Amino acid sequence: MNKINNGPVALVHFDAHLDTWDTYFGAPYTHGTPFRRAREENLFLDNASMHVGIRGPLYSRDDLKNDASFGFKIIHCDEFQTEGIDKIVQRIKKRVGDNPLYLSIDIDVLDPAYAPGTGTPEIAGMTTREIVNVIRGLSGMNLISADVVEVSPAYDHAEVTSLAAATIIYELTNLFAKKKL
Numbered sequence: 451m452n453k454i455n456n457g458p459v460a461l462v463h464f465d466a467h468l469d470t471w472d473t474y475f476g477a478p479y480t481h482g483t484p485f486r487r488a489r490e491e492n493l494f495l496d497n498a499s500m501h502v503g504i505r506g507p508l509y510s511r512d513d514l515k516n517d518a519s520f521g522f523k524i525i526h527c528d529e530f531q532t533e534g535i536d537k538i539v540q541r542i543k544k545r546v547g548d549n550p551l552y553l554s555i556d557i558d559v560l561d562p563a564y565a566p567g568t569g570t571p572e573i574a575g576m577t578t579r580e581i582v583n584v585i586r587g588l589s590g591m592n593l594i595s596a597d598v599v600e601v602s603p604a605y606d607h608a609e610v611t612s613l614a615a616a617t618i619i620y621e622l623t624n625l626f627a628k629k630k631l
């Protein structure tokens with residue numbers, strides 16, 4: 451029987467952007483601020499949470515410093531080039547351990563070549579092959595929740611982005627299915 455988790459979770463957040471800004475164009479509740487607000491509610495484990503695929507432009511000089519002070523670590527998108535998928539998977543597993551894991555995937559972590567249908571695309575992103583294999587590598591972790599966000603069909607071409615998002619969600623359901631009970 452699964453134990454129900456009521457406490458803070460390890461966030462593994464795939465995104466080109468940190469999403470830990472205090473405000474975005476003056477507003478506290480936006481798509482650039484969710485993890486700052488959630489962290490203020492003590493929803494994350496400080497010693498087990500991280501961003502993966504970061505490469506977006508910074509909003510202020512203090513973005514990286516603030517983000518680190520909230521307890522998040524960062525795997526920069528360029529590290530996929532230098533380290534490869536297996537090493538990145540090991541780093542995520544080491545950081546999270548057996549803690550309850552919440553995977554949040556912003557589709558803009560992918561390169562716009564694979565996911566053009568999104569509001570804030572950033573070049574030099576992950577490939578669909580990389581993200582699918584990273585997700586498969588996380589099999590066996592204590593996954594309790596996952597989401598895929600920021601798909602914007604109005605900007606999509608030939609349903610490329612929707613295909614990527616749907617396949618990522620399929621891979622996530624496989625992780626839940628393979629979870630040890």
Ligand SMILES: [Mn+2]
Pocket residue numbers: 465466467556558559570600
């Ligand atoms: Mn983003």
